[in-house]
Amino acid sequence: MPDTQALVNDFLNKLKKRKIEGSQATAKQTAELLRSVISQTRMPYTNQAAALIHSVKAVGERLIAANPVELAVGNVVRRVLHIIREEDLSLTAAAMAGLNLSAESDDEDDTDRDNHPALSAAAIAAASRSTLRPPSLQTLLEDVPDSAAVPHTSSSGGDSEGKSKSADKSSRSRKLKHDVIEAVNELIQDISTCHELIAEQAVEHIHQNEVILTLGSSRTVLEFLCAAKEKKRSFRVFVAEGAPRYQGHLLAKELVTRGLQTTLITDSAVFAMISRVNMVIVGAHAVMANGGVIAPVGLNMVALAAQKHAVPFVVLAGSHKLCPLYPHHPEVLLNELRSPSELLDFGEFSDCLDFGSGIGAPLLHVVNPTFDYVPPKLVSLFITDTGGHNPSYMYRLIADYYSADDLVLERRTTSGN
Amino acid sequence: MWWRSASFILDRQQEQNTSFPPNPESLLLSSPPPSMADSLQNPKPDISAYYQTRAAHHAVVTSDWLAQAQAAVSLQTNDDVSPGSDGRVATTGGGTGGDNKTFSVIDEFNSWRKQPDLAEAVAAIRALAAVIRASQATTMMELEIELKKASDSLKAWDTTSISLTAGCDLFMRYVTRTSALEYEDFKSARYRLIERAEKFGEISCKARRIIAMLSQDFIFDGCTILVHGFSRVVLEVLKTAAQNKKHFRVFCTEGRPDRTGLRLSNELAKLDVPVKLLIDSAVAYTMDEVDMVLVGADGVVESGGIINMMGTYQIALVSHSMNKPVYVAAESYKFARLYPLDQKDMGPALRTIDFGVPIPSKVEVEKSARDYTPPQYLTLLFTDLGVLTPSVVSDELIQLYL
Numbered sequence: 001m002p003d004t005q006a007l008v009n010d011f012l013n014k015l016k017k018r019k020i021e022g023s024q025a026t027a028k029q030t031a032e033l034l035r036s037v038i039s040q041t042r043m044p045y046t047n048q049a050a051a052l053i054h055s056v057k058a059v060g061e062r063l064i065a066a067n068p069v070e071l072a073v074g075n076v077v078r079r080v081l082h083i084i085r086e087e088d089l090s091l092t093a094a095a096m097a098g099l100n101l102s103a104e105s106d107d108e109d110d111t112d113r114d115n116h117p118a119l120s121a122a123a124i125a126a127a128s129r130s131t132l133r134p135p136s137l138q139t140l141l142e143d144v145p146d147s148a149a150v151p152h153t154s155s156s157g158g159d160s161e162g163k164s165k166s167a168d169k170s171s172r173s174r175k176l177k178h179d180v181i182e183a184v185n186e187l188i189q190d191i192s193t194c195h196e197l198i199a200e201q202a203v204e205h206i207h208q209n210e211v212i213l214t215l216g217s218s219r220t221v222l223e224f225l226c227a228a229k230e231k232k233r234s235f236r237v238f239v240a241e242g243a244p245r246y247q248g249h250l251l252a253k254e255l256v257t258r259g260l261q262t263t264l265i266t267d268s269a270v271f272a273m274i275s276r277v278n279m280v281i282v283g284a285h286a287v288m289a290n291g292g293v294i295a296p297v298g299l300n301m302v303a304l305a306a307q308k309h310a311v312p313f314v315v316l317a318g319s320h321k322l323c324p325l326y327p328h329h330p331e332v333l334l335n336e337l338r339s340p341s342e343l344l345d346f347g348e349f350s351d352c353l354d355f356g357s358g359i360g361a362p363l364l365h366v367v368n369p370t371f372d373y374v375p376p377k378l379v380s381l382f383i384t385d386t387g388g389h390n391p392s393y394m395y396r397l398i399a400d401y402y403s404a405d406d407l408v409l410e411r412r413t414t415s416g417n
Numbered sequence: 418m419w420w421r422s423a424s425f426i427l428d429r430q431q432e433q434n435t436s437f438p439p440n441p442e443s444l445l446l447s448s449p450p451p452s453m454a455d456s457l458q459n460p461k462p463d464i465s466a467y468y469q470t471r472a473a474h475h476a477v478v479t480s481d482w483l484a485q486a487q488a489a490v491s492l493q494t495n496d497d498v499s500p501g502s503d504g505r506v507a508t509t510g511g512g513t514g515g516d517n518k519t520f521s522v523i524d525e526f527n528s529w530r531k532q533p534d535l536a537e538a539v540a541a542i543r544a545l546a547a548v549i550r551a552s553q554a555t556t557m558m559e560l561e562i563e564l565k566k567a568s569d570s571l572k573a574w575d576t577t578s579i580s581l582t583a584g585c586d587l588f589m590r591y592v593t594r595t596s597a598l599e600y601e602d603f604k605s606a607r608y609r610l611i612e613r614a615e616k617f618g619e620i621s622c623k624a625r626r627i628i629a630m631l632s633q634d635f636i637f638d639g640c641t642i643l644v645h646g647f648s649r650v651v652l653e654v655l656k657t658a659a660q661n662k663k664h665f666r667v668f669c670t671e672g673r674p675d676r677t678g679l680r681l682s683n684e685l686a687k688l689d690v691p692v693k694l695l696i697d698s699a700v701a702y703t704m705d706e707v708d709m710v711l712v713g714a715d716g717v718v719e720s721g722g723i724i725n726m727m728g729t730y731q732i733a734l735v736s737h738s739m740n741k742p743v744y745v746a747a748e749s750y751k752f753a754r755l756y757p758l759d760q761k762d763m764g765p766a767l768r769t770i771d772f773g774v775p776i777p778s779k780v781e782v783e784k785s786a787r788d789y790t791p792p793q794y795l796t797l798l799f800t801d802l803g804v805l806t807p808s809v810v811s812d813e814l815i816q817l818y819l
């Protein structure tokens with residue numbers, strides 16, 4: 001236990017000091033941390049899933065609080081919670097089927113199971129399946145899913161059956177943990193390979209002799225463009241430099257070394273160049289549930305320019321960037337103000353910034369926001385590791401990745417911050 | 418009813434001439450008679466019963482209007498409206514027109530419908546539950562056929578009520594397709610159906626609470642909300658926000674001709690929410706102060722658009738052009754399998770409009786009670802299934818009825 005505690009604190013510190021750059025690295029490290037938390041959690045005999053969920057949630061809440069702007073942390077925490085719920089459910093269903101089979105063969109000591117003859121195994125399985133599904137019209141009239149009843153019946157069955165089944169029980173507990181860790185490993189794998197999955201689709205979107213515009217630097221975009229290049233597509237890339245961090249310079253350099261025709265432009269030249277562009281391809285910081293994008297600063301301007309000239313605005317995002325929350329005042333609440341030193345030199349402007357000049361407050365203010373919010377109507381297409389999607393389809397992917405219970409609970413904690 | 422060319426004026430006149438003596442035979446002939454046993458003909462097919470009920474429940478009637486109405490009633494010996502005890506108008510509904518032989522779904526439905534706190538779909542499902550209770554069926558198939566008949570006659574009784582249709586469809590789908598029912602014998606299945614139908618009232622109330630909870634994140638301190646008409650869900654949302662100590666201001670449109678906005682403003686004033694009444698035509702004038710538009714819905718259609726009280730469409734248009742979000746609060750049982758292509762695509766839901774002064778008979782009056790707001794003007798839907806974009810609605814409906 002203490003070593004995971006140290007790991008958690010270390011990671012918390014890094015998050016707080018904004019030492020980790022990029023949502024992919026953050027997502028991966030969060031998943032790895034949660035994996036070690038899960039493996040260190042001591043499993044009780046009953047209600048193991050709840051114990052796991054509890055410990056993951058406890059760590060997760062602290063992680064989210066450490067950097068509420070880095071939405072990838074919350075996304076991964078929710079994904080892991082969803083994984084636990086799913087694995088538990090599949091195990092319960094399997095155990096249920098096994099119990100019922102044994103009840104048919106020897107029903108002398110399984111008295112408590114005989115109390116519910118009306119509830120067939122299939123009905124229980126159907127009910128428990130509906131607990132994980134997001135609420136839908138289909139289940140509106142059906143029984144309110146008695147989620148409490150399902151684990152209860154399984155545990156009471158375990159209690160009454162005494163010693164003969166306890167060995168089976170402990171193997172089940174190990175199995176749950178094992179399955180969860182296996183699934184988390186898969187998640188980590190997914191996060192680290194999402195670039196390749198997205199890049200595979202590049203040839204479908206980039207055509208011969210097209211002109212592509214991008215702003216700033218994103219590894220996903222780099223891989224995407226290079227993948228198209230490798231498939232013998234020849235096209236031009238305009239790179240807007242992405243002030244104030246000028247990561248576009250790095251991207252342009254990288255593209256040139258990979259043999260792509262590259263043109264570097266200033267951010268302010270985007271509108272002048274957009275009429276020559278066939279497609280805008282950019283990366284994202286996070287994708288919200290309504291299809292809005294939290295992206296590096298300057299992209300809203302690019303999106304507006306693209307809309308003006310009816311140029312498709314394509315956003316590349318790995319599935320760990322899909323956030324199940326709706327943006328409320330994203331320009332303020334989901335933004336981060338970076339150091340003014342990126343904009344100007346302290347030495348040169350120290351007089352203006354000086355607090356001790358007698359007036360009290362500095363005359364010159366520097367605001368350096370990190371992110372822009374691009375509303376969903378400006379986005380033409382999202383390319384994720386599962387394929388291309390319309391902004392209005394994002395909710396569907398989110399329903400697949402997260403369970404509804406976690407959204408509400410986490411949302412309350414995040415809005416509290 | 419709409420006409421492609423100017424010849425509609427001629428058509429209109431002819432139509433009026435032919436159907437001027439309103440004898441019941443021609444009425445019955447002109448509209449196809451429903452094919453069920455207890456086919457009760459709606460005595461006033463040209464006036465939407467749904468909107469009449471809504472008006473009866475939520476409208477505010479001033480005393481002078483009441484006096485006028487009373488005078489009109491005594492003049493025309495028309496027992497359409499009678500003054501309610503608390504200054505509101507209670508409709509007689511007209512459901513008791515048929516002979517009270519044994520049991521009628523429509524009477525049952527109308528009696529449930531009179532309760533102002535009960536949602537339309539809940540009334541429909543309760544009425545269908547009463548059908549199950551009264552039925553002599555011994556097999557599931559028989560029961561299904563009986564229910565089908567009953568729900569068809571209910572739907573034919575008031576074609577203007579979308580939640581009635583949606584409620585009937587939802588319950589019928591539950592009866593025919595629920596896998597849980599297959600494992601039970603007829604008696605317990607029947608019992609289960611009745612129990613679910615009884616519970617539906619709770620589900621509806623719970624849905625409102627869920628919607629109120631979900632929408633709290635969208636109401637921020639210091640915001641101004643424009644509300645159109647009276648909607649129980651919207652009231653619940655605002656009530657919850659007020660209980661959560663949010664500071665916000667509400668603009669209520671008047672909601673002519675029922676003046677349902679007055680009722681809403683009364684309710685909000687009771688909660689100490691700052692509220693301002695607007696006439697319906699002042700929406701564009703005040704829109705720059707508004708942060709969001711929040712409306713209820715009579716029905717949510719498959720395109721993701723909504724059918725709501727007249728005036729919603731123009732409010733949505735104004736807010737769209739001024740870049741303000743339009744939020745819709747609606748329970749998921751209002752999702753209906755309709756796909757209106759334009760405003761006149763729906764069957765007309767007419768209602769009487771009082772202008773305060775006599776209108777010459779040559780002047781036509783637009784009596785439609787509702788309009789259709791296309792999905793591109795809506796930002797988000799708050800439903801008990803979660804906060805949804807308009808395109809999700811069709812997804813949900815396809816999943817349900819595929």
